[in-house]
Amino acid sequence: MLVATSSYNPMDLRIPVDDRTGQHIVAETARRSENRYGNRPTMKDVAARAGVGLKTVSRVVNAEPGVTPDTERRVQEAIDALGFRRNDSARVLRKGRTASIGLVLEDLADPFYGPLSRAVEEVARAHGALLINGSSAEDPDREQELVLALCARRVDGLVVIPAGDDHRYLEPEIEAGIATVFVDRPAGRIDADVVLSDSFGGARDGVAHLIAHGHRRIGFIGDMPRIHTAAERLRGYRAAMEDAGIPVEDGWMSLGVTDPQRVRKAAEDMLSGPSPVTAVFAGNNRVTVTVVRVIAERGRPVALVGFDDIELADLLEPGVTVVAQDAAALGRTAAERLFRQLDGNLIAPERIELPTRLITRGSGELPPAH
Amino acid sequence: MLVATSSYNPMDLRIPVDDRTGQHIVAETARRSENRYGNRPTMKDVAARAGVGLKTVSRVVNAEPGVTPDTERRVQEAIDALGFRRNDSARVLRKGRTASIGLVLEDLADPFYGPLSRAVEEVARAHGALLINGSSAEDPDREQELVLALCARRVDGLVVIPAGDDHRYLEPEIEAGIATVFVDRPAGRIDADVVLSDSFGGARDGVAHLIAHGHRRIGFIGDMPRIHTAAERLRGYRAAMEDAGIPVEDGWMSLGVTDPQRVRKAAEDMLSGPSPVTAVFAGNNRVTVTVVRVIAERGRPVALVGFDDIELADLLEPGVTVVAQDAAALGRTAAERLFRQLDGNLIAPERIELPTRLITRGSGELPPAH
DNA sequence: CCCGCATCTGACAACGTTGTCCAGGCTCTA
């Protein structure tokens, strides 16, 4: 954890005080000529310089009608000369909308979230809104802290990839009109729009694909079942096995391991032992990468299907067969839904599931080896 | 390009007007009970409910001293009952600092920017600031538009990965006190802090590595030389060749190609033709990936060193040797420098170059094939 | 020459918060 040791403490800005008098040290002259944004001219300054009224400047800045070309020119010159830039904070306070939306995701460094985030930004941009974002680092408390900070900023809407499973803290915010859409995982204990990939169906199809290629002893390595997507993928695995009439043995499943070291151990255990699996279904992209490594180190080929595409998967030997989600489509769909809420088309909260796509590249089509 | 067709038009919010009278339709009662953030209680409401003064509520909210426990409890109850949340827009207007910094990058979907962006966010978080970001899509106009929008929001500082090469438009902003740090590429025509990777040295070392393994006919595929990093890498290539006394032939260099199709063509041309190269130096990660594909398709092995690491590079056969930049370190260094500016340690603008690291994995150590 | 009308302009309040400053109540001491 990083700790700031600096004096920049934005939310508790201290103003230097004279010990004897208790007066601010900032000189009176300074207070008049400088405002706290460094030394920025305001509309008042522009008005004074152009010899017009405050409101006329506002009209020019906002391209409102009712200003003669000559006046407009004078104002524009003053604006350029002073380097004036409208203060959107004040504007926001007055108008009530911030033209910004918040995006809370799990980890920007995860390649899955890049395209998602980019898609959200693209939609926001098309609607003239800026994106404020932060990562929850998979920590429910941090998620809540972030979301509430964004609400305090009065973002117009929120796109949230939830880390926690209880979002009742958002009720007053939604009540107060902050549009909200959850992505990738559903909201907990509140009724809200959700955009998901079909984790259950994707996993079931992926496992069925392995079964179709002759496998019966199939391992599953996934995240903590507390995470909705992980639970759904596990359910998909079980469903496919059950459909094929294959009883699942305990040693075939590894749940809740996340760090590479332990995933590695779990994979190795499955692949050795008395009744080794001949194929593995990997519950997410990080697991897939680790399993690819483990398999590469062993001579014997093992079939593999992973959930989530990974870059360069086609260049590996064999290529990695995956159940791909469309991260960009998730982000786009969520953001569009958000703006539809903002347009006032208040529709009942909905759960949208986007289909996944099985991409066969070789690793999922290997026959069982004994 | 996405186009918004919605009525959500945040910066030009129209208020419904009665055609006959020109009066706002919003009823007087509504105006009193609802403010424009949906229906949010203000400190005034909390004060009324708790039976205390406005400033007392402010004190409680900001944990300022001078409130008796009993009063504090009453205020806190009112806050909870009403679901009050402080309006940071108003706070920002009053205090002058926004506790947010802007990050302008090129493309969030590029895996290089994930860790960078995450590092910036981490530092911002440690300093209690939020991150507002946007992508320039490599378009100078869009970069300027974004930067100015962020300035209008009065972000406290800016981290910019520049797309353009003229940043004089930022002069009044920097003058006005907006801290600014450029990353990955230098600022154009203004004096500002810059944090870079040592593109020249990295490329030179990478090419020298190929030369050390016996190559003399070495190709270079890079981005437009208008981009500073691309020019520097090209310079590094030339320097290494010159140091080894190898004259560079025209057909060995491909500059300015970016889309995969054309990179592919360029690579194929170099590898066939009358005097084919035996090794390729790839100027960035996208080029590297394409070249890996091209080489994989041809039977004959070709040596390759790429600038920028790529995921799974170690799993390919052979592993891809790269000159790695530390994206996270770039972001962290830039953000820390930004906050040092904000702390008021106004140091002269500096140019910081972070070293690159050659990671050998096999593809760069292949001997020349004839 | 004056009135009416349309057009342009600016004074003013309000948005929700925080800094300043003073009033009133309390405690403590002489």
Place this chain on the structure above:
DNA sequence: TAGAGCCTGGACAACGTTGTCAGATGCGGG
């Protein structure tokens, strides 16, 4: 018990912008 001093609480202005509305200006016609 009175006075000094401290602590708590609240009235008020200010931050920079925009909406309202009334006043000023100019023009044309009678």
